[in-house]
Amino acid sequence: MKDQADSYVTDDGRTIGPVVMEMKNITLRFGGVEAIKDISFDIREGEIRAIIGPNGAGKSSMLNVISGFYVPQEGEVWYKGAKRPPMKPFQVAQQGIARTFQNIALFEGMSVLDNVMTGRLTHMESGLLGQSIWKGKAEAEEIANREVAEKIIDFLEIQAIRKTPVARLPYGLKKRVELARALAAEPTILLLDEPMAGMNVEEKEDMSRFVLDVNDEFGTTIALIEHDMGVVMDLSDRVVVMDYGRKIGDGTPDEVRNNQEVIDAYLGVAHD
Numbered sequence: 015m016k017d018q019a020d021s022y023v024t025d026d027g028r029t030i031g032p033v034v035m036e037m038k039n040i041t042l043r044f045g046g047v048e049a050i051k052d053i054s055f056d057i058r059e060g061e062i063r064a065i066i067g068p069n070g071a072g073k074s075s076m077l078n079v080i081s082g083f084y085v086p087q088e089g090e091v092w093y094k095g096a097k098r099p100p101m102k103p104f105q106v107a108q109q110g111i112a113r114t115f116q117n118i119a120l121f122e123g124m125s126v127l128d129n130v131m132t133g134r135l136t137h138m139e140s141g142l143l144g145q146s147i148w149k150g151k152a153e154a155e156e157i158a159n160r161e162v163a164e165k166i167i168d169f170l171e172i173q174a175i176r177k178t179p180v181a182r183l184p185y186g187l188k189k190r191v192e193l194a195r196a197l198a199a200e201p202t203i204l205l206l207d208e209p210m211a212g213m214n215v216e217e218k219e220d221m222s223r224f225v226l227d228v229n230d231e232f233g234t235t236i237a238l239i240e241h242d243m244g245v246v247m248d249l250s251d252r253v254v255v256m257d258y259g260r261k262i263g264d265g266t267p268d269e270v271r272n273n274q275e276v277i278d279a280y281l282g283v284a285h286d
């Protein structure tokens with residue numbers, strides 16, 4: 015096992031840094047339902063980290079704990095070497111954690127560009143009051159934000175539709191716009207909630223390529239939930255496997271693939 019402070023280079027030449035986020039003994043309950051049971055794992059800088067598991071395993075709940083939507087009853091979230099105090103999702107976002115949603119959550123009537131610009135909100139310093147007092151600063155900020163948005167639009171190859179209202183786009187492109195909006199926040203950690211759900215094979219290939227390119231080009235750490243096992247095994251450096259709220263596996267795709275408990279969970283072997 016590598017030390018938490020160590021960096022290492024992957025077989026494909028990417029540098030994986032020290033631990034940037036650590037979940038320590040997280041337990042999350044909804045009334046009598048224990049969605050997450052005493053789970054610990056870490057995420058390293060520059061890593062593509064997957065969370066997988068059968069339906070109802072607790073994957074979305076875990077992503078929601080990371081992004082601050084849910085506060086666990088037990089356990090600690092450590093980020094950049096410090097214990098994270100309870101905070102609201104927008105504060106978590108301001109700390110550099112951006113996400114996409116399982117069900118696309120875009121402003122359908124707005125253009126692609128305007129949707130991507132909303133991803134810059136956490137970076138906008140001059141609020142409405144500031145803008146009315148000091149127009150120059152607000153304008154400079156707007157230009158800088160637009161440059162970032164345009165760079166990401168180019169990177170994800172959606173220039174041709176930048177003025178198109180999102181409502182008119184096919185599903186796969188909407189998913190890409192959602193990725194663009196999350197990236198516009200220039201996050202330290204990008205959380206992807208089933209980025210390939212509902213996609214056809216070609217759309218999945220495109221999305222996989224973009225996820226890898228984002229990680230490679232921007233060095234973004236990525237944590238993702240995904241049902242498509244093929245995709246997960248191809249993309250990820252390490253995989254956490256959940257089942258009925260418990261962690262039943264954690265390791266490289268090969269380690270996880272050969273873990274008997276994981277195989278049983280996916281084959282639906284009965285539980286005690």
Ligand SMILES: Nc1ncnc2c1ncn2[C@@H]1O[C@H](COP(=O)(O)OP(=O)(O)OP(=O)(O)O)[C@@H](O)[C@H]1O
Pocket residue numbers: 044047048049067068069070071072073074075076
């Ligand atoms: N807001 C909620 N209120 C009550 N129970 C919830 C809530 N969210 C999730 N649960 C329960 O917690 C458990 C884990 O659900 P979760 O959605 O995290 O699983 P999942 O692995 O993401 O599932 P799927 O792959 O089907 O999306 C389930 O039993 C679910 O019914």
